[in-house]
Amino acid sequence: MTNERTIASPQHAAAGSPASRKSGYRPEVQGLRALAVLMVVTYHVWLGRVSGGVDIFLLISAFLMTLSFARKVESGKPLRLVSHWLHLLKRLLPAVVVVVLGVLAGTWAILPASRWPDILDQAWASLLYRQNWLLADSAVDYYAQDHSGASPLQHFWSLSIQGQVFLLWPLVFAGAALLRKGLRYALRRWTGVDERLLNYRLFLALAFGAIFAASLVYSIEQTASNQAYAYFDTRARLWEFALGSLLALALPYLKPGRILRLVLGWAGLAAMLSCGLLLTVDRSFPGFIALWPTLAAAAIIVAGQSGSRFGVDRFLTWRPLVALGDNSYALYLWHWPLLVLALAGMGVSAPDLWQGLAIVAISVVLAVLTTRFVEKPLREWHWPQRRAWRTAVVIAACGALLAGPVTLWQSHIVADEAAAASQPKELTPGAAALAPENAGKPTPEAKIIPAPAAMKNEWADIDGLCTDGNVPSDPLLQGCLQNSRPDKVTKKIVVLGDSHAQQYMAALGPIAKSHGWEVVTLLKGNCRFGGESPERDADCNAFNKASSDYVLSHKPDAVFTVASLTHKEAPFETEVPQYLEGIKPFTDAGIEVVGIRDNPRFTTNMPECVQKKGPDAAECNVPLQESLAASSPLDDYRGKVARLHLMDMSDFICADGTCPAVVGNVYVYKDDNHLTKTYVQSMIPMFEKRLLAATGWK
Numbered sequence: 001m002t003n004e005r006t007i008a009s010p011q012h013a014a015a016g017s018p019a020s021r022k023s024g025y026r027p028e029v030q031g032l033r034a035l036a037v038l039m040v041v042t043y044h045v046w047l048g049r050v051s052g053g054v055d056i057f058l059l060i061s062a063f064l065m066t067l068s069f070a071r072k073v074e075s076g077k078p079l080r081l082v083s084h085w086l087h088l089l090k091r092l093l094p095a096v097v098v099v100v101l102g103v104l105a106g107t108w109a110i111l112p113a114s115r116w117p118d119i120l121d122q123a124w125a126s127l128l129y130r131q132n133w134l135l136a137d138s139a140v141d142y143y144a145q146d147h148s149g150a151s152p153l154q155h156f157w158s159l160s161i162q163g164q165v166f167l168l169w170p171l172v173f174a175g176a177a178l179l180r181k182g183l184r185y186a187l188r189r190w191t192g193v194d195e196r197l198l199n200y201r202l203f204l205a206l207a208f209g210a211i212f213a214a215s216l217v218y219s220i221e222q223t224a225s226n227q228a229y230a231y232f233d234t235r236a237r238l239w240e241f242a243l244g245s246l247l248a249l250a251l252p253y254l255k256p257g258r259i260l261r262l263v264l265g266w267a268g269l270a271a272m273l274s275c276g277l278l279l280t281v282d283r284s285f286p287g288f289i290a291l292w293p294t295l296a297a298a299a300i301i302v303a304g305q306s307g308s309r310f311g312v313d314r315f316l317t318w319r320p321l322v323a324l325g326d327n328s329y330a331l332y333l334w335h336w337p338l339l340v341l342a343l344a345g346m347g348v349s350a351p352d353l354w355q356g357l358a359i360v361a362i363s364v365v366l367a368v369l370t371t372r373f374v375e376k377p378l379r380e381w382h383w384p385q386r387r388a389w390r391t392a393v394v395i396a397a398c399g400a401l402l403a404g405p406v407t408l409w410q411s412h413i414v415a416d417e418a419a420a421a422s423q424p425k426e427l428t429p430g431a432a433a434l435a436p437e438n439a440g441k442p443t444p445e446a447k448i449i450p451a452p453a454a455m456k457n458e459w460a461d462i463d464g465l466c467t468d469g470n471v472p473s474d475p476l477l478q479g480c481l482q483n484s485r486p487d488k489v490t491k492k493i494v495v496l497g498d499s500h501a502q503q504y505m506a507a508l509g510p511i512a513k514s515h516g517w518e519v520v521t522l523l524k525g526n527c528r529f530g531g532e533s534p535e536r537d538a539d540c541n542a543f544n545k546a547s548s549d550y551v552l553s554h555k556p557d558a559v560f561t562v563a564s565l566t567h568k569e570a571p572f573e574t575e576v577p578q579y580l581e582g583i584k585p586f587t588d589a590g591i592e593v594v595g596i597r598d599n600p601r602f603t604t605n606m607p608e609c610v611q612k613k614g615p616d617a618a619e620c621n622v623p624l625q626e627s628l629a630a631s632s633p634l635d636d637y638r639g640k641v642a643r644l645h646l647m648d649m650s651d652f653i654c655a656d657g658t659c660p661a662v663v664g665n666v667y668v669y670k671d672d673n674h675l676t677k678t679y680v681q682s683m684i685p686m687f688e689k690r691l692l693a694a695t696g697w698k
Contacts, residue, residue: 031316032300033060034325035272041335041363043276045356051276052293054158055240055286059294061162062169062244063301066204069173070249073200079177081170086391088166090384092329093127093398094374096159099333100126100402103152104409106341111152112611114452117413119153123406126156127399129163136232152337161234165241172211176203201249208245215239216288223287236286240294247298254302261303265312268299330367330375338363417451430682431652433664446665448615450678455607455667458676459499460506462521470520470554476546482520483509490516491697492556496529496547499674500562500598506680507687508560515697520556522547529561531578544582551586558695559586563595563646564633566673568603573629580641587643594695596647597634600627600654601673606661620661627659645694652683 036056043051072079100123107119125131135157180203215238222230230236256264275281275293305313315321324331338359343351351359384390427446432438450458466472466480483505493512495501502523512519527540529547536544551559561583566573576582583593602622609620634646653659653668653675661668663679670676680687692698 026301026304027322028305028313028316029060029064029301030325031313031318031321032297032325033057033328034321034323035269035316036060036297037328037332038324039273039276040332041360044336045339045351045359046353047276048350049276050281050285052272052279052281052285052290053276055290055293056272056297057158058162058165058237058240059244059247059297062165062241063248065166065169066173066208066245066248069170070201070204073173073177079170079174081174083388083391084170085167086388086395087385089395090391090398091375091379092159092163093395094378095330095333095370096126096156097398097402098370098374099330099337100153101405102334103337103341104405106337107152110341110345112452112605112608114455114605114607114611115151116409117453117456119151120406120410120413122151122153122156123402125160126153127402129160131160132157132232132234133160136229139228139232150340152340155332155336157232161232161237164234165238169241169245172207173204176200176207179203205246205249208242208249212239212242212246215242219290220287223285227283227287230287231282231285240286240290243294243298247301251302256302258306258308261306262308262311264299265303265306268296268303269312269315271296272300327364327367327371330370331363334366334370335360335363338366413451413453417453420447420449420451421454423447423449428666428682429664430666430679431663431686432682434652434655435686443664448610448662448665448667450667450676452607452611455670455676458667458670458678459674460503460509460677460680462502462505462509466520470518472522472546472550474546474550476543477522477550479524480520480522482518483512485518486513486516488516489518491558492518492554493520493558493560494551494554494556495519495521495523495560496544496551497562498523498527498529499525500528501560503599503675503677503680504560504562504596504687506675506677507684508691510681510684511688511691520554522550528565528576529579529582530576531581533577535577548582548585551591552589555589556591558592558594559583560594561596562598563637564598564629566598566601566628568601568672570626571629572600572625572627573598573633575633575636580637583644584641587641590643592643592645592695593641594645594647594691595634595637597628597632597650599650599673599675600659602627602669603672605672606669607667607671610661610667615660615662621658622660624654624657624659627654647690647694649683649687649690652686 036053039051040053043049043053069079104119104123107116111119122131122134125134131153135154177200180200215235219230219236219239222233222236272293275296279285279289279292300312300316303312305311305317308314339351342355342359343349346355348355378394381394384394423446427444428449429438429443433441433443462481463484464481466482467485470480470482472478472480493508495505495508502521505519505521509519511517522543524540524543527536527543529544530536532541532545561579563576563579564573565576579595583595586593600622604619606620609617613619628650632648632650634648637644637646653663655663659668664682666679666682667676668679
C-alpha cells in the first residue's frame with residue numbers, strides 16, 4: 001500500500017435537507033459526489049493510488065456554498081456569519097469526533113506504541129482543522145519519524161483545507177456585499193449612474209477570479225519546486241474552490257443545448273473516471289494538471305439535467321447513487337482508517353478482492369449508521385438552533401468528548417517516557433552488553449529505552465548552523481551544521497554524507513568535545529558521499545561536488561564518511577559508488593579520511609516489531625547473513641589510498657550471527673535502518689577506542 005494522500009468533502013449543509021429538495025436541489029450533483037467518493041474508496045482499497053477525487057470534492061463544496069450565499073444576498077437576507085460558522089461546525093464536528101474516537105480505539109488495539117504519539121498529535125490537528133499543515137511539514141522533512149504504514153488519520157488533511165476555506169469564503173461573500181453596498185450608496189448620492197449595474201455576482205466573480213488566478217500560479221510554481229509540501233498547502237488548493245465558485249456564478253448564464261449537454265456530461269464523466277488511472281495524482285498535483293478532474297466535474301455540472309434518457313444525469317440521479325451521496329461524508333471519514341487498521345492487523349500491504357469488499361462493506365455500514373444516528377439527529381435538533389450560544393455549547397461538548405481522552409492518553413505516554421528515562425544506567429547498558437568483558441552476562445530486566453514516545457527525538461544532536469569561517473559560500477551547502485567550537489581547537493573534522501553519517505555524531509560529537517576537535521557536518525538525506533556516479537541523482541551529485549570543494553578549500557585535518565552501503569534486499573551490502581574516487585582528492589591534499597562501515601537495513605520497522613511481537617521474536621532478530629556482506633566491502637579499500645582509516649563497529653550492532661532490534665535494553669534502531677541516538681551514545685567508549693586506534697590520533 002502506498003502512503004496515500006487521501007481526500008474528501010463533507011456533505012453540504014443544505015444538500016440533503018427537505019428544504020433544499022424543494023428549491024434548488026440538484027440530485028445530479030449529489031450523485032456526482034457519491035461517484036467521487038466511490039472513486040476515492042476504490043482507488044485506495046484496490047489500486048493503491050490517489051484518484052483525483054479531492055479536486056472534485058473541493059469544487060463541489062465551493063459550488064454549493066456559493067449558490068447558497070449568493071441567493072441570500074440577492075434576496076436581501078443577512079449573512080449572519082457567526083451563526084453560519086457555528087451551524088457548520090455543529091454539523092461537521094460530531095461525525096469527526098465519532099470517527100477519531102474509533103480510530104484511537106483501533107490504534108490502541110492494533111498499532112505499535114511508537115506510532116501512538118503521532119496519531120494523537122494528528123487527532124488534535126484533525127479536531128482543530130490543521131491536519132494539512134502538520135502533514136505538509138512531515139512530507140518535506142527527511143528526518144520525520146518513519147513508519148511502515150500510513151496514518152489512519154491522514155485523510156483528514158482535505159477536511160482541514162475545507163474547514164479553512166469554509167471560514168475564509170464567507171468573508172469574501174461579506175466583503176463583496178459591503179463593497180457593493182458602499183458603491184451603491186456613493187452612486188446614489190454623487191452620480192446619476194444606475195446603481196443596478198452593480199451586480200453582486202460581478203463583485204464575487206472579480207474576487208474569485210483574482211483568487212483563482214493567484215492561487216493557480218502559486219500552485220503551479222510550488223508543485224514544480226516543492227510538490228510534497230504543495231500537495232497539502234491550502235494556498236495551492238484555493239483555485240479549485242474558486243473555480244467551483246466561478247462555476248456557480250456563471251451557471252445561470254450557461255444554457256447549452258440538449259446535444260451539447262449530452263456531450264459535456266459523458267465527456268466529463270469519462271475524464272473524471274480516467275484521471276487517477278492516467279495521471280500520477282499523488283506526485284503531480286495540485287498544479288495545472290489538477291484542471292483535468294476539476295474541469296471534468298465542471299462539465300458534468302454544466303450539463304445539468306439534460307432532459308434526455310441518454311444523459312449522464314440519468315445515471316447520476318439514480319436513487320441508490322443519490323442515497324450514497326447523502327452518506328458520502330461519513331463514508332469518506334470511515335473508509336481510510338478501516339483500510340489502514342485492517343491492513344496493519346492482518347499484516348499485509350494490500351487487500352485482496354474479498355478483503356477489500358469486506359472493508360468497503362463495513363465502511364458503508366458505519367457511514368449509514370453515523371449519518372442516521374449522529375449527523376441527522378444533531379442537524380435536526382432544534383434546541384441549539386434557537387440561540388448561537390447553544391450551538392457553541394454543542395460544539396464545545398463535542399470537542400471535549402475527543403479532547404479528554406486524547407489529553408489523558410498523552411499524559412500517560414509522558415509518564416511512561418519519564419519512567420523509562422529515569423532508570424539506572426546499569427539497567428540499560430546498550431552496546432556495552434556486547435563488549436568482550438560482558439560476554440555471556442545476562443542483561444537485567446528493565447524497560448527498553450528510549451520510550452516509544454521519545455523515538456522521534458532519536459536523531460543525533462548537532463549544536464547549530466555553521467558560523468564564522470565555517471560558513472559555506474555555495475548555497476547548496478546552506479544547511480551546514482557544526483558542534484560548538486572548543487576554546488582550543490586541536491583538530492578540525494568535516495563529516496560528509498547522509499543520515500547514516502549523522503547518526504554517528506551521537507558518538508563523534510561528545511568525543512570531539514572531550515578532545516578539543518571542531519566538527520562541521522555537510523549532510524543531505526539519502527545522499528551517500530562519493531565521486532560523481534550515475535547511481536545517484538543529479539541533486540546528490542551536485543551536493544557531493546559542493547561538499548568536496550568545501551573540504552579542499554578549508555583543508556580540515558580529517559573527513560569522516562560512511563564507507564559502505566547497505567540494502568534491504570540482496571546484495572545486503574556493497575561498496576559506496578565511486579567512494580575511493582571521491583575521497584582521493586582529500587588524501588592527495590594531505591587530509592586524513594575516516595571511513596566507517598554502514599549498519600544494516602531491514603524490510604520492517606524494528607522498534608515496531610518489538611512492540612508488536614516482543615524483543616525475542618525471530619522477525620526482530622535478523623540473521624547476520626541477511627544484513628551485512630559476508631566479506632566487508634571495506635576490505636577491498638585497504639592499501640589502495642593513503643591516509644584512509646577504516647572502522648568497523650558492526651560487532652557492537654550485530655552479535656552471535658544475528659542483528660537484533662534490542663541490545664542491552666536499548667532499541668538499536670529508530671526505524672528500519674537508522675540507529676537510535678541512545679544506542680550510539682552507548683557505543684561511545686568502544687567508538688573512541690577504535691577511532692583512535694585506526695587513525696593513531698592522541
